[in-house]
Amino acid sequence: MEVSFHHRVTQSFTELYSFDFKLIKLRETLCYSVVNEFI
Known part of the structure; x- marks a missing residue:
């Protein structure tokens, strides 16, 4: 139980x-992209 919970986390x-x-x-x-548009 503990292991499966840990695995899910x-x-x-x-x-x-x-x-x-x-x-x-x-x-x-x-x-x-934006920077390249302005250059």
Whole structure:
């Protein structure tokens, strides 16, 4: 029981982290595009 709960928590953190990473990448890409438009 304990192990399966821990596994679920770990999985949630991993998914959250990877989602956050995608958002950061998306933001960087958008900023880069905007900067290139103005140059």
